[in-house]
Amino acid sequence: MSYVSCAECPLRKLDLFTPHSPDELKLIQSLRRGQVTVPGGQDIIHEGQSDALLYTLWAGWAFRYKTLSDGRRQILNFLLPGDFIGVQQKMSDALTHGVQALGDVQLCVFPRDALWHLHRAHPEMGFNVTWLTAQEQSQVDENLLSAGRRSAEERIAALLILLYRRAAAMLPDAGATGVPFPLTQQHIADALGLSLVHTNKTLRKLERLGLHRIEQGVLHIHDAKALARAGDVYATMPPPRPLV
Amino acid sequence: MSYVSCAECPLRKLDLFTPHSPDELKLIQSLRRGQVTVPGGQDIIHEGQSDALLYTLWAGWAFRYKTLSDGRRQILNFLLPGDFIGVQQKMSDALTHGVQALGDVQLCVFPRDALWHLHRAHPEMGFNVTWLTAQEQSQVDENLLSAGRRSAEERIAALLILLYRRAAAMLPDAGATGVPFPLTQQHIADALGLSLVHTNKTLRKLERLGLHRIEQGVLHIHDAKALARAGDVYATMPPPRPLV
DNA sequence: CGACGTGTTGATCTCTCTCAATTAGAGTGG
DNA sequence: CCACTCTAATTGAGAGAGATCAACACGTCG
Numbered sequence: 001m002s003y004v005s006c007a008e009c010p011l012r013k014l015d016l017f018t019p020h021s022p023d024e025l026k027l028i029q030s031l032r033r034g035q036v037t038v039p040g041g042q043d044i045i046h047e048g049q050s051d052a053l054l055y056t057l058w059a060g061w062a063f064r065y066k067t068l069s070d071g072r073r074q075i076l077n078f079l080l081p082g083d084f085i086g087v088q089q090k091m092s093d094a095l096t097h098g099v100q101a102l103g104d105v106q107l108c109v110f111p112r113d114a115l116w117h118l119h120r121a122h123p124e125m126g127f128n129v130t131w132l133t134a135q136e137q138s139q140v141d142e143n144l145l146s147a148g149r150r151s152a153e154e155r156i157a158a159l160l161i162l163l164y165r166r167a168a169a170m171l172p173d174a175g176a177t178g179v180p181f182p183l184t185q186q187h188i189a190d191a192l193g194l195s196l197v198h199t200n201k202t203l204r205k206l207e208r209l210g211l212h213r214i215e216q217g218v219l220h221i222h223d224a225k226a227l228a229r230a231g232d233v234y235a236t237m238p239p240p241r242p243l244v
Numbered sequence: 245m246s247y248v249s250c251a252e253c254p255l256r257k258l259d260l261f262t263p264h265s266p267d268e269l270k271l272i273q274s275l276r277r278g279q280v281t282v283p284g285g286q287d288i289i290h291e292g293q294s295d296a297l298l299y300t301l302w303a304g305w306a307f308r309y310k311t312l313s314d315g316r317r318q319i320l321n322f323l324l325p326g327d328f329i330g331v332q333q334k335m336s337d338a339l340t341h342g343v344q345a346l347g348d349v350q351l352c353v354f355p356r357d358a359l360w361h362l363h364r365a366h367p368e369m370g371f372n373v374t375w376l377t378a379q380e381q382s383q384v385d386e387n388l389l390s391a392g393r394r395s396a397e398e399r400i401a402a403l404l405i406l407l408y409r410r411a412a413a414m415l416p417d418a419g420a421t422g423v424p425f426p427l428t429q430q431h432i433a434d435a436l437g438l439s440l441v442h443t444n445k446t447l448r449k450l451e452r453l454g455l456h457r458i459e460q461g462v463l464h465i466h467d468a469k470a471l472a473r474a475g476d477v478y479a480t481m482p483p484p485r486p487l488v
Numbered sequence: 489c490g491a492c493g494t495g496t497t498g499a500t501c502t503c504t505c506t507c508a509a510t511t512a513g514a515g516t517g518g
Numbered sequence: 519c520c521a522c523t524c525t526a527a528t529t530g531a532g533a534g535a536g537a538t539c540a541a542c543a544c545g546t547c548g
Binding site for chain 2: 072119124129137138
């Protein structure tokens, strides 16, 4: 799987983004350095790295994470196709988190100053980047609410329904076929601040209640309403998003 | 306390920000609608509000928070003078979190489209807003790491040292006099995902160890090194910041 | 002076963690 | 084709960090 022009980017067909003029597309295209593939489980950016490039995720999932000195890991949020990687690290600062691929991942590469060029040449698109960044922040906010105040059962339910919504937004008929779900239970545990064992038990509990099923990397939601209720997720949180 | 021109803004003297040309200052000034005071404990923006303005905090502290339907509250991060309020809510979306004043607070008010004007007229400043937003995100990341993976003792230590650093950055001689600290233990508990009682006990424990002291709204750090170690806080996280 | 907010401390209770062991599938190599 | 190894998922049992319940102290305020 590979493509040459941004105009033909498969992501563009999903109408998740604001339309772009040929002019804007040409700009993005000119900034783009190329593509890379990163194998699953490997870091795209290391924790503390200070010379990271800018990436756009266009196939596969990834996640941002931080670790404590003794190895405890906290996953901050998950990245799906269309998301940015490395925006946080502006100027000369080091990135205070790492980014790791979940399964093989395909990226578009941009130079570090691409963001600045974008702002300069097309303020509107620069504006959108701010929007996207804020959008991602709201995901972290939600995860913090989970880790801080939700019970184990609520956390799992909330994570499943929220990830499901994001993944389903790029699929034609997610309801019937389920959505790809490349996380292991260890990832879920690290995202929610739970132990692996308790994550497993809670996951099974919800499964036995008939709310969902995870099978061979595919997540099926049987009762989205009940799951959202179990997770105390009311607002329709993250709707589509612009740019890229 | 009140001032008229942005050029005379007391915050500007702190060299926390990138210098601005008279031109840039004039732009900000022209966008500014006025100032408001919000009494302590009151919401600056309500959870779910969709018509919020844009604010700049220039005196007092505030915090962003989310709540679950049964009232459990999670504080997402604290806002100190110089921070933005309401950037997350772009376009027509509602804000998914509330912002509340900690003690009386003074704000500069901007119209909702000020950000857009800023981007358009001064891409460099718009760029800085993205930077600031990312900066704030890294604070939330750190808090998520705390809530998810740190023990109660580590959480408290990390919160204290991090808030101390931010507050001390605006004071001439924080080491000797301590820094203002308007949080109640309930705020600390809600920020760290702990119960009020356990927060109190842990706080006392660290205090008895001689690491810090909180007295009449002033935080004294006795052993910053040990506190940082106790909180597993290595990186010098959030250094100064630009703009405003 | 009683009501209220904040801080403090002791006594249970329980949710979640840690330790341990088992099963199943995917590779690998002989 | 079959041991051998590794990773991921499961399940049971005991332990513990932190929650909940209860009381009390202190200062402010109408």
